[in-house]
Amino acid sequence: MTSPLRIAIAGLGTVGTGVVRMIQTHGELIAQRAGRPVEIVAVSARSKDKARDVDLSAYAWEDDAAALAQRADVDLVVEVIGGTSGPARDAVEQSLANGKHVVTANKALLAEGGHALAKAAEAAGVALRFEAAVAGGIPIVKALTEGLAGNQITRVMGVMNGTCNYILTTMEHTGAAYADVLADAQKLGYAEADPSFDVGGIDAAQKLAILSSIAFGTEVDFDGVKVEGIERVSLMDIEQAAEMGYRVKLLGVARMNGAALEQRMQPCLVPATSPIGQLESVTNMVVVEGDFIGQTVYQGPGAGEGPTASAILGDIIDVARGLMIPAFGQPATNLVKAERAETGLGAAYYLRLTLEDAPGVLARVADALGRQGISINQMRQNAHEAGTAPVLIVTHPCGRIALDKALEEIAAHKTSLDQPVALRIEQV
Amino acid sequence: MTSPLRIAIAGLGTVGTGVVRMIQTHGELIAQRAGRPVEIVAVSARSKDKARDVDLSAYAWEDDAAALAQRADVDLVVEVIGGTSGPARDAVEQSLANGKHVVTANKALLAEGGHALAKAAEAAGVALRFEAAVAGGIPIVKALTEGLAGNQITRVMGVMNGTCNYILTTMEHTGAAYADVLADAQKLGYAEADPSFDVGGIDAAQKLAILSSIAFGTEVDFDGVKVEGIERVSLMDIEQAAEMGYRVKLLGVARMNGAALEQRMQPCLVPATSPIGQLESVTNMVVVEGDFIGQTVYQGPGAGEGPTASAILGDIIDVARGLMIPAFGQPATNLVKAERAETGLGAAYYLRLTLEDAPGVLARVADALGRQGISINQMRQNAHEAGTAPVLIVTHPCGRIALDKALEEIAAHKTSLDQPVALRIEQV
Structure with missing residues (x-):
């Protein structure tokens, strides 16, 4: 050859x-x-x-x-x-x-039509490879498809959008507001003129959907990813998280809840001492957990000419060597259409509410949470401008559906001056 | 098939x-x-x-x-x-x-005879695979051989002995002495009854020699690895390193100095905020740097039944899928016998000298260093038992040969009460 x-x-x-x-x-x-x-x-x-x-x-x-x-x-x-x-x-x-x-390297195309393309490649007896589509230069598709192939994968997590991690870590280090850091990131070329694809979590969610398919043997289901962007994360949230020993990350999580696939891409609080918590700037990180391997962590540049070219060359060399593995690690016809998990396992949440500074307001909030069975672990009301009171709450573990009901009710209070912010606290 | x-x-x-x-x-x-x-x-x-x-x-x-x-x-x-x-x-x-x-999974066999075995495998037209031999469950052999194959690899570094990292991090967290932590590690099953293979750096050096061969296209040269163990690292060294923003790791480094291969496995000071600096307990980490990819980091369990089995299954599945790649990433006959770099690039060193507490002693030390062209960045003499003075020195970057000459002279002073300890400060 x-x-x-x-x-x-x-x-x-x-x-x-x-x-x-x-x-x-x-x-x-x-x-x-x-x-x-x-x-x-x-x-x-x-x-x-x-x-x-x-x-x-x-x-x-x-x-x-x-x-x-x-x-x-x-x-x-x-x-x-x-x-x-x-x-x-x-x-x-x-x-x-x-x-x-x-x-x-086309994550959008794969997220939308990866399963059909994999079928077409298999029908033609050719390779379809896309290492560069996920987490740039990190050979994570290969690790998941090949290196860890003997494991039942139990969880995949990742910080896979450099723009978001740059914005969040820069806010923390400089004390600047979201909008200012985003504007700087645009000047530096870290963020597009229209940043919604990045900061809205879409780009990272596409990558997560691709990894889920390999990890769990399911058809790519991008529409099944619950996506929230980082647009509403404030400097106060980052500072409060830091005080509690957490950092805010746009974190993707995929796992099976029984037969249902849970896929989330959302800003989360993660322990500051965890590998994900320590991740700085535009660097990407993917964490893969399997039943025999335990936890493995992969870190590297998520974008850029050199790293992306490196990933593409890895794929080209695989093909040159004659490596023929189905695109998602097993024949496309084997991949199952997983049902979507309606909600993740219970978790504690960090909540930020912007309330009118008036008697009885807090009691109504506590009551709304309590009626959904959500108990409060910490509550704090910081110094505030006259008339408004940012209230910070950390809940005990609760379900997202119950939380959303409570937050909907709270948002409808006349004394709520802004939509509540809820950030999941993820044990990574 | x-x-x-x-x-x-x-x-x-x-x-x-x-x-x-x-x-x-x-x-x-x-x-x-x-x-x-x-x-x-x-x-x-x-x-x-x-x-x-x-x-x-x-x-x-x-x-x-x-x-x-x-x-x-x-x-x-x-x-x-x-x-x-x-x-x-x-x-x-x-x-x-x-x-x-x-x-x-036999790193010793590969470190000693890997090149001959690779030739034998190629002659027979069969695969020789050894993911489990290096850093346990982390698919690092695959990343280096395949995922990053388009790159000129510029440096490989690793913390690849869980026993040593457990001992060093536990000393730091508990304030216990080396011998006590080693005894505990033996009770916990993290260290063998005869720990010399681990704490002496041999086990980790074998792994480094295997990675070097893949990274640089050279014949495995385990004897070319300069090996120092962690036996002489004291709690004081770890505490002093921490004060300066460093942690002590048994760190392997391999890179080409021109046509010569530099391979070192030795206790080093690394920045506490670097990925390697943050590594805790028995976990392994390998860092691979390439000219297009930049820096990638791989972390996971370095030993144990599940992780090792996972690595072996990854290899078995590769063979089942028909993957046939030469053992060290290119035909064994291509691998060159690299000359050995006599010494690494210059670096700053942390020195601990145990000196008699007498007038003029420090001056003689400074003089010995100065005559080898080594200048002192920091010097500190801490509180000490009567009669002996542990003196801590951080040098400016210097060559190892000059340093060893100076240390040999200092060790020969009648006022030197113990062999000097020298730990390289590695920018990772």
Whole structure:
């Protein structure tokens, strides 16, 4: 097997040019490790004329990404265009249909249609690989699909959006407000002009849905992820959490509750001394727990040209070596459509209520909680501006449904001046 | 490929019975993921009559482990006997010679003869896999060999001996002396009756030598690892390190200095806020740095029945899936015999000297250091028993050869009452 693996690259943004650069830099090293050369034969992007700092002159050019799928001289197509429709989807679907292996970083496409794509790859007898789609450079898809394959996975957790972790840790370290740190992150290039995909938790939830499928043998179910963003986390929440020995993280958790799959992506309080609690800045972390292995932790850069290219090259080298594993670790027809867990196991919650500063207000809150069977572990009312009283409550463990009922009632009180904030306290 | 993968297990201690238990527990799950059943057909151990809490009645028994290698009904032999000679070596060598795949947890055997075994496996066209030999359940061999294969690896570091990390962190948390904590660790089963293999750094150095070979494409060179144990680390060292913002870890570091391979396993001071600095108790951690990926960190249980069995099952499932990668990530004939770096790059050192409490003694120490071009960053003489003065020095970055010369001179002073202790300060 010394004939080259011939690849085409669809998309020449940061990631695409990173893949070109990595292959140009390490061609010999890659050939030694893969057992055969990896050769770029063709590329495609929206604009041929755009200035790029890699030399593309040796490669054929296609204006249409899907045309790469038609080329007889291509064995594998790397899709790094992004998006769930148009050229990205066309390139992936047509490559699989034409018997080309596909390596993609496209988490949105996989979260939406991963199961169908896996079926298409298996029908064609080709590989569909996506290490770069989850937690950037960390080889977590490989760890879960292969290294830990003998285990019943019991829980997968992760901090998988660097923008959110940067914002939350920077708020803590600088004492700046959410909006100010977000604006800075946008200037630094850590956050998009429209940040909703990141701060709203969607990006991280897509990654979690992909990992869940591998971990639990279920069809990818992105719509089944309960998603909350970090937009309403305030500096006060972060400071209060720190005082109690916690840090606030946008945390994804997936596990089976009996036959039902629980998938959550939400800001949580986690112990400050835990590996997740210690995570700083844009770094990503995934925690995988299995019945024989116990807990393993994986940390690394979650984005960027080099790390993403590294993940894509890992996949390409796997294919070059002849590794053929179903996309989600077992044949797509084996994957079951899991029912959705309506709620997670009970947990303690941190609550922040903004109440009118008037007699009897607190009693009504305590009463609303009590009628849902929720008991209060700590309650604190800090110094406040005249007229409003931010009240902080830590509950004893309770169910989310009961909590939501109580919070709905509290929010309807005339004395509630803002929607309550509820952050789950997760023992990680 | 739905015919079963038929395996034999040589060795039925904790790890061997763990593998049996895992296959008995997860037979169906493993078959789904591997694409074919994994079946135990034969086992071997020193004593057939020993009570074991797994049912072995369905498997053929061989008194001689090497006899497993002769069986026509075996595709893969799991070697978990341990040791570099006798039945372990025979079982591995004869299995490879007879065209059986081998999965082993035997770090000593690999550290001593890994290169020859890899050649034998390649000549026979079978797999030689050893995820369990390094950092227990953490899939770090896979990450390095496969996930990060597109990178030039720039540095590998690890805390890979749970016994040592347990002793060092327990000394810090309880204020107990080394000997007392070691005795407790022996009672708890964290340390062997003869602990020298662990506390002397040998066990961890074997693991480092294996990772170096994969990372840098060099023949395994265990004798090239500069090894120091933790026996002389005192509570005072740990407390002083903590005051300066460091923790003491038995840390392995491997990297290329030009064409020379630097491999060290020694107690070091590492920043307390770094991932390695935060590592507690028996947990293992490996840090891998590559030119495109940057830094990735892997944490998990480094020993024990479940984690070790998990690593072995990962390897078995890889073989069942048809994965065939050379043992050290590229053909054994490609691996180069690297020269040994005589010394690492310069670093600051923490020194503890036990000196006679007399006039002029400190001046002679400073003079000895100064004549080797070593300048002092901090010096501190703490309260002490009458007659002896423990002196603590932090140097500016210096070379190890110059430092050793100075320390040799200082040790020869009549006023030196004990061998100096020197701990490298490693920026991790």
